[in-house]
Amino acid sequence: MSRDDPGNQSADTKMNTIIEHIDPNNPDPEVIARAGDIIKKGGLVAFPTETVYGLGGDALNPEASAGIYAAKGRPSDNPLIVHIAETDSLDRIVRRIPDGAGKLADRFWPGPLTIIFEKSDAVPVQTTGGLDTVAVRFPEDRTAQALIKASGGYIAAPSANISGRPSPTRGEYVIQDLDGRVDMIICGDDSRIGLESTIVDMTSEEPVILRPGFITLEELGEVLPGITLDRGLISEDPDIRPKAPGMKYRHYAPRGELTIVEGDNESVISYINMKTGEASEKGLRTGVIAHDERTGMYKADLIAGIGRETEPEEAAHRIYTVLRRMDDEKIDVIYTESMSEGGIGTAFMNRLTKAAGHHIVRL
Numbered sequence: 007m008s009r010d011d012p013g014n015q016s017a018d019t020k021m022n023t024i025i026e027h028i029d030p031n032n033p034d035p036e037v038i039a040r041a042g043d044i045i046k047k048g049g050l051v052a053f054p055t056e057t058v059y060g061l062g063g064d065a066l067n068p069e070a071s072a073g074i075y076a077a078k079g080r081p082s083d084n085p086l087i088v089h090i091a092e093t094d095s096l097d098r099i100v101r102r103i104p105d106g107a108g109k110l111a112d113r114f115w116p117g118p119l120t121i122i123f124e125k126s127d128a129v130p131v132q133t134t135g136g137l138d139t140v141a142v143r144f145p146e147d148r149t150a151q152a153l154i155k156a157s158g159g160y161i162a163a164p165s166a167n168i169s170g171r172p173s174p175t176r177g178e179y180v181i182q183d184l185d186g187r188v189d190m191i192i193c194g195d196d197s198r199i200g201l202e203s204t205i206v207d208m209t210s211e212e213p214v215i216l217r218p219g220f221i222t223l224e225e226l227g228e229v230l231p232g233i234t235l236d237r238g239l240i241s242e243d244p245d246i247r248p249k250a251p252g253m254k255y256r257h258y259a260p261r262g263e264l265t266i267v268e269g270d271n272e273s274v275i276s277y278i279n280m281k282t283g284e285a286s287e288k289g290l291r292t293g294v295i296a297h298d299e300r301t302g303m304y305k306a307d308l309i310a311g312i313g314r315e316t317e318p319e320e321a322a323h324r325i326y327t328v329l330r331r332m333d334d335e336k337i338d339v340i341y342t343e344s345m346s347e348g349g350i351g352t353a354f355m356n357r358l359t360k361a362a363g364h365h366i367v368r369l
Contacts, residue, residue, distance in 0.1 A: 020186045027177070030054065030194035033149045037192065042156025044189045045070070050077055051157075052166040052180045054194035055147045057118050057203050057220070058173040058326065059180045060089070060163030061188065062153065065099075068132035071162055077187045080169040085135035086162040087120050087203075088142050091154035099129050099140055099160065106230050107208040113229050116146035118203040118220045133162050139209050149194050165202065166191075172258050172329040172361070175200045179330055200323035201353055206233070218353035220322070235352075258361040260329045262293065262337045266362050268344045269369030275303050277369055278341040282306045285339045293332045295342035297321075308335045321345060322354045329361060 026037045041051045045062060048070045052061045061078060063070035065088040075082045088099060093111060096103060100123035103111075107121050125140035134140050145151065154161050165173040166180045174180045177193025184191060204219030206226065213233045215223060226233050265281075267274050282292040282305055294304040298311040310328040313320030332340050342358065344366075345351045359366070 021189065023185050023188055024190040025181060025185070025193065026190065027193045028149060030147070030149055033152050033194075035152075038149070038152045038156050041153055041190050041192060042158075045153075045157035045161065048073070049189040050074060050187075051153065052184055052188055052191040053150055053153050053163075054177070054192065054197065055089075055145045055150045055163075056198045057145070057201060058175055058197050058199075059166040059177070060150070060161075061166040061184065062089070062157070062161040062163040064158065065089075065133050065160040065162035066128060066130065066158075068130040071130065071132040074162060074164065077184065078164065078167070078169045080164065082132070083135045084164075085137055085139075085141060086133050086164055088129065088133065088140055089150065089154055089161045089163050090142060090144050090159060091151040092159070093144065095159050096123070096142065099126050099142065100124060101126055104208050106213055109229050110206060110208075110226070111144070114221055115144040116151070117144070118146075118199055118201075119143065120203045120205040120217075122205065122207040122209055122216070124209055139207075141205060143203055147194075147198075149192060153192070170259055172260060172326045172333075173202060174330075175323075175326050176330075196327075198323075200326060201350075201357065204353070207236075218356050220319075220350060220353065222349045223352065224349060258326070258329065258357050259363065260332045260337070260340060260361065262291075262332055262340045264329075264340045264342065264362040264365065266342055266344050266358060266366045267369065268366060271300065273369040274343060275300065277367065279305050281341060282339070290338040291336055293335070293337035293340040295325075295328055295340065297343060300343070306341075308332065308337055315345075318345060318350050318354065322350050325354060325357060 028034050044051055045064050048067055050063050063074045120141050120143040122139050122141050129140045167174050168183045175197040180191050199220045204221040205217035207214045207216050213230050214236050216236045285292050292306040293308040294306040295310050297315045301309050301311045312324045345354050
C-alpha cells in the first residue's frame with residue numbers, strides 16, 4: 007500500500023504502523039497534524055481517550071469506516087460512535103437535537119457519555135451499521151480533542167482492539183492487537199476511567215440507556231427523570247438483545263474460560279478454590295479475580311485484585327487490564343467474584359458478564 011493512500015489497507019496485509027508516544031497534557035502538534043492528515047486521507051489512527059483507547063477513521067468517509075471494521079475484525083452491522091470536539095459539530099450530522107439530549111450534553115460533555123440521535127444524510131450508513139441513527143460522543147481527553155479537530159471534526163472510533171478481546175486501556179495493548187493493521191498508534195497515559203462510555207438513546211419516546219458506563223443511571227436520572235435501562239441489559243433471555251454499539255456480540259473476553267461466581271463470600275471462596283484445584287490437577291493454568299480484601303484467601307497461578315468492595319470505580323478502572331494480564335500469563339481458566347449492581351457496578355457487571363459469555367455460577 008502506498009503511504010499516500012492509507013485507506014486501501016486490508017487487515018490481511020501487514021502494514022508499517024507508525025507508533026508515537028506523546029505527553030497527554032501537552033500533545034505534540036506535529037504528531038497530531040500527521041495523524042490528522044492520515045485520517046483525512048482515509049487512513050486509521052489509534053489514540054487515547056479517557057474511557058479506553060479508540061481506533062479512529064473519518065466518520066464521513068464510508069471507505070474509512072469499512073477499514074475500521076476490517077482492521078478490528080468487527081461485524082459491519084455493529085455501529086461506530088462518531089467523536090466530535092465541539093458541540094456545534096452536531097449540526098452537520100444529526101437531524102435534530104431533542105431537548106433532553108441538549109440537557110445531557112450541557113451536563114456531561116465533554117466526557118464519557120454517548121448520545122444517539124437521528125442521523126443526517128452526511129453520515130454514511132457504513133458508519134452507523136446500516137441504521138438511520140448515529141451515536142455521538144464529545145471526549146474530554148486533550149489528545150482526542152486535538153486529533154478530532156486536526157482530522158476534520160468527525161472521527162468514527164470503536165475501541166482499539168481486535169473485536170471480542172478486552173478493550174485496551176494502555177498503549178501497549180493497542181500495539182499488541184493492532185500493530186501492522188493500522189497506519190498510526192498514538193500512545194499516551196493509561197485511560198483514566200478504563201470503561202467505555204455510557205450510551206443513551208434519545209430517538210425513542212422515552213430516553214433509554216443502551217450501554218451502562220461511568221456515568222450512572224442515577225446521575226442521568228437527575229437530568230432526565232424516568233430514564234430506564236434497555237431490557238436487553240437486564241433480561242436473562244438470550245433472545246432479547248441490547249441495541250447499542252458493541253453489545254450485540256460477545257465482547258471483552260480473555261482467551262481463557264471465564265466464570266463468574268455469585269454467593270456469600272465463604273461459599274464463593276470455597277467453590278473457586280475447589281475448581282482451581284481441579285483445573286491445576288489437569289495441568290491447566292488458573293486465575294482468580296477478587297476484591298483486594300480477599301485475594302489472600304484464594305489459590306491459583308495468578309490472583310488479581312480489582313480494588314476493595316467499597317471502591318467500585320477502581321474495579322471498573324482495573325477490569326480490562328486484569329483480563330489482559332490473564333492473557334499475558336496464558337491463564338486457561340479464570341474465576342471471578344461478582345459485584346453488587348447499582349451505580350457503576352451495573353456497568354462493571356455488564357462487561358464482566360459479556361466477557362464470561364454469560365457463564366455464571368450462583369451458589
